[in-house]
Amino acid sequence: xxxxxxxxxxxxxxxxxxxxxxxxxxxxxxxxxxxxxxxxxxxxxxxxxxxxxxxxxxxxxxxxxxxxxxxxxxxxxxxxxxxxxxxxxxxxxxxxxxxxxxxxxxxxxxxxxxxxxxxxxxxxxxxxxxxxxxxxxxxxxxxxxxxxxxxxxxxxxxxxxxxxxxxxxxxxxxxxxxxxxxxxxxxxxxxxxxxxxxxxxxxxxxxxxxxxxxxxxxxxxxxxxxxxxxxxxxxxxxxxxxxxxxxxxxxxxxxxxxxxxxxxxxxxxxxxxxxxxxxxxxxxxxxxxxxxxxxxxxxxxxxxxxxxxxxxxxxxxxxxxxxxxxxxxxxxxxxxxxxxxxxxxxxxxxxxxxxx
Numbered sequence: 001x002x003x004x005x006x007x008x009x010x011x012x013x014x015x016x017x018x019x020x021x022x023x024x025x026x027x028x029x030x031x032x033x034x035x036x037x038x039x040x041x042x043x044x045x046x047x048x049x050x051x052x053x054x055x056x057x058x059x060x061x062x063x064x065x066x067x068x069x070x071x072x073x074x075x076x077x078x079x080x081x082x083x084x085x086x087x088x089x090x091x092x093x094x095x096x097x098x099x100x101x102x103x104x105x106x107x108x109x110x111x112x113x114x115x116x117x118x119x120x121x122x123x124x125x126x127x128x129x130x131x132x133x134x135x136x137x138x139x140x141x142x143x144x145x146x147x148x149x150x151x152x153x154x155x156x157x158x159x160x161x162x163x164x165x166x167x168x169x170x171x172x173x174x175x176x177x178x179x180x181x182x183x184x185x186x187x188x189x190x191x192x193x194x195x196x197x198x199x200x201x202x203x204x205x206x207x208x209x210x211x212x213x214x215x216x217x218x219x220x221x222x223x224x225x226x227x228x229x230x231x232x233x234x235x236x237x238x239x240x241x242x243x244x245x246x247x248x249x250x251x252x253x254x255x256x257x258x259x260x261x262x263x264x265x266x267x268x269x270x271x272x273x274x275x276x277x278x279x280x281x282x283x284x285x286x287x288x289x290x291x292x293x294x295x296x297x298x299x300x301x302x303x304x305x306x307x308x309x310x311x312x313x314x315x316x317x318x319x320x321x322x323x324x325x326x327x328x329x330x331x332x333x334x335x336x337x338x339x340x341x342x343x344x345x346x347x348x349x350x351x352x353x354x355x356x
Contacts, residue, residue, distance in 0.1 A: 037066050038141075039180060040132045047306055051174045056190075059185070064133075065122065065139070071117055095168045100164055103160070115148075117144075117149075127219070128222075138165030139181035175189070176191075203259070209263075210323060211317070212338075214330045215311070218309075232280060247273070253272075257269060266301065267299070269301065277303070277308060287313050290333065291303060294326045297329040299317055327339065
């Protein structure tokens, strides 16, 4: 996958007054060594519907989280948050760390080789923004721990262990964030694949995609929005099934457009997807306004990305002029944004980079 970010988001859970949600961070900002990396992500089509069996299309970002593990008392420190937790600490991060440690021991492949380690990690993405920050952290920590123990897992094994971390934060995650955190690349994901099929498959785009990613300035809770959609399914099941069918159509149409490089058709699918997500109540007035402004400035399509309820939106643009116009418009709204390009995976293989 060809992926570049002209303006890299910084990993902040709650920015300080001197820091912005999307301010840059580099490896030189931290002395943390790297023996584990997890990718951030953007979901192009199908978020939330993917929890209920609809395919989704997503792309990994080169930014995410990186971690290093060294033998010692079990603890996790995350920068630039300045947060440290120990095993057994009663916080969400502590519970996620405990869940990951327990899953590593239970799921092998060589339980006797699992030792105790202290982990240092750096997160390069804003939290609660729909960019896969929590899954990137979990993937990086798992890989750092396994690297320190000399353990090599296959992809499915890594996914299973890393999901123990993600469930603490998101309750009933589809698994797409964790899958992309571990794989990188441009992919199609199905939560419950048919017998003999794989959940994750690489995609090749017919041409490079240029996206503007804008932050709404609000945090979003994926756990809350997933629960909101589940409530809708329970309260109006027939209408919900019709809406799932509409999601399947838009994802199928978008995948076809992506494969042949029809940007206008793909942009129209972005708009259709956002309308469906807004109908499920997972968008916000702020995200709606950002998407509408991006379209007025020439974006081919725009939508929320990820869990919604705040967080980020994405806009598909055609060229440099489109990128500049959309980012300028979002800046006028007081919103920060960066541009990223997404393309085909090299040789059709899933990108499994361990370092940014």
